[in-house]
Amino acid sequence: MANEVVLLGYWPSQYGMRARIAVEEKGIPYEYKEEDAWNYDRSPLLLEMNPVHKKTPVLIHNGKPICESLIVIEYIDEVWNHKSPLLPSDPYDRAQARFWADFVHRKVYGAAKRIWTTKGEEREGGKKEFIECMKLLEQQLGEKPYFGGDNLGFVDVAFVPFYSWFQVYEKFGKFNMEAECPNIIAWAKRCLKKESVAKTLPDQHKVYDLAIWIRKKLGVE
Amino acid sequence: MAAKQEQVKVLGKWPSPFSNRVELALKLKGISYVYSEQDLSNKSLELLSSNPVHKMVPVLIHNGIPISESLVIVEYIDETWKSNPFLPPHPFHRASARFWSKVVDDKCLPALWNAIWCDEKGREKAVEEAMEALKILENEIGDRRFFGGDEIGLVDISANFVGYWVDILQGIAGLQLLASEKFPKLYKWSQEFKTHPIVKQALPPREELFAFFKSRTA
Numbered sequence: 001m002a003n004e005v006v007l008l009g010y011w012p013s014q015y016g017m018r019a020r021i022a023v024e025e026k027g028i029p030y031e032y033k034e035e036d037a038w039n040y041d042r043s044p045l046l047l048e049m050n051p052v053h054k055k056t057p058v059l060i061h062n063g064k065p066i067c068e069s070l071i072v073i074e075y076i077d078e079v080w081n082h083k084s085p086l087l088p089s090d091p092y093d094r095a096q097a098r099f100w101a102d103f104v105h106r107k108v109y110g111a112a113k114r115i116w117t118t119k120g121e122e123r124e125g126g127k128k129e130f131i132e133c134m135k136l137l138e139q140q141l142g143e144k145p146y147f148g149g150d151n152l153g154f155v156d157v158a159f160v161p162f163y164s165w166f167q168v169y170e171k172f173g174k175f176n177m178e179a180e181c182p183n184i185i186a187w188a189k190r191c192l193k194k195e196s197v198a199k200t201l202p203d204q205h206k207v208y209d210l211a212i213w214i215r216k217k218l219g220v221e
Numbered sequence: 222m223a224a225k226q227e228q229v230k231v232l233g234k235w236p237s238p239f240s241n242r243v244e245l246a247l248k249l250k251g252i253s254y255v256y257s258e259q260d261l262s263n264k265s266l267e268l269l270s271s272n273p274v275h276k277m278v279p280v281l282i283h284n285g286i287p288i289s290e291s292l293v294i295v296e297y298i299d300e301t302w303k304s305n306p307f308l309p310p311h312p313f314h315r316a317s318a319r320f321w322s323k324v325v326d327d328k329c330l331p332a333l334w335n336a337i338w339c340d341e342k343g344r345e346k347a348v349e350e351a352m353e354a355l356k357i358l359e360n361e362i363g364d365r366r367f368f369g370g371d372e373i374g375l376v377d378i379s380a381n382f383v384g385y386w387v388d389i390l391q392g393i394a395g396l397q398l399l400a401s402e403k404f405p406k407l408y409k410w411s412q413e414f415k416t417h418p419i420v421k422q423a424l425p426p427r428e429e430l431f432a433f434f435k436s437r438t439a
Contacts, residue, residue, distance in 0.1 A: 066313070098290075102290055
């Protein structure tokens with residue numbers, strides 16, 4: 001049966017980037033469709049494929065939708081299991097990978113969002129929590145080249161999209177990532193040498209310009 | 222030849238649905254375990270060293286090695302003990318089950334919890350959101366006995382709060398959230414869920430749960 005893969009995404013979204021890196025890592029031919037999250041007229045395709053959340057990313061495989069970025073990665077890993085495994089095979093290692101991906105998904109995202117969408121005490125709180133998260137992740141990475149070991153894994157794919165937002169966090173949070181967590185920067189640059197990541201991550205300046213626009217739209221400052 | 226001695230321990234809190242998910246999963250697989258009730262106002266060394274990141278229950282300690290986060294633990298249990306699988310074999314249906322577990326966790330639980338504990342001011346809006354969340358689950362369960370089909374699966378385990386806690390808590394709050402007239406299919410599912418022979422042994426006693434949460438209302 002022919003494999004038809006369509007990916008609905010939004011270019012600056014870390015969630016969309018995760019799905020894209022996963023399909024690229026597996027070498028899956030796919031069609032990418034851009035959905036502007038700020039255009040409240042969602043496309044009919046998106047509304048049909050994700051009626052519960054009406055959000056990207058959505059992976060559409062032979063007409064059937066899979067939603068939620070981390071679930072999309074696991075699906076891709078299970079279907080295209082002949083190369084580039086993203087999750088380990090041992091149940092304990094898989095649990096660890098899922099734990100840390102969940103940590104990135106909830107804790108890191110939440111703290112980071114406070115840095116650039118709020119001000120004053122709330123922003124400072126977000127920055128403190130974000131840096132603490134980075135240090136925990138540095139500890140978890142240890143001496144390994146990637147969270148997945150010798151190659152990109154589930155946690156790498158979940159986390160590396162945040163790199164494209166680092167300039168946003170640095171400028172609004174007034175701190176330097178390289179100074180606070182040099183190993184995370186080194187890890188991110190190592191990931192960027194992979195074609196799947198380099199192709200997917202947008203330029204940090206482009207993301208920063210968008211963040212300024214969003215802040216104006218949200219009425220922050 | 223004797224089977225390898227498995228050491229399974231759960232650090233939990235009996236009124237917590239998250240903690241209960243883990244016990245449900247173990248009981249459904251027929252795995253013996255030791256349970257240790259935790260005092261979250263005075264966290265044990267064991268809890269702090271097993272879950273240094275979040276310092277929360279539940280934690281599963283399997284042969285001395287800890288795993289945290291209730292749904293991560295439930296999938297670990299499913300992958301380690303392969304009888305009575307919680308997830309179907311086909312990747313698309315597995316993704317669907319994971320999706321609905323996440324909907325329960327991210328959308329339904331917070332909406333229901335908020336509606337129950339909200340003060341008068343935000344009550345109307347909170348109840349509206351809770352009803353929307355229940356409607357989503359009503360549409361999803363359809364005519365199936367369980368979200369997992371004929372047997373309890375990942376989504377049913379994730380939705381234990383909806384299946385058991387909501388009925389007790391809505392009484393305390395004086396609300397009618399999961400009512401059979403409004404959500405007949407989901408209500409029917411909740412009855413199937415809490416009367417399932419294994420599940421009913423794993424759920425905390427109704428009167429004690431009622432008393433525990435009632436004492437939290439000022």
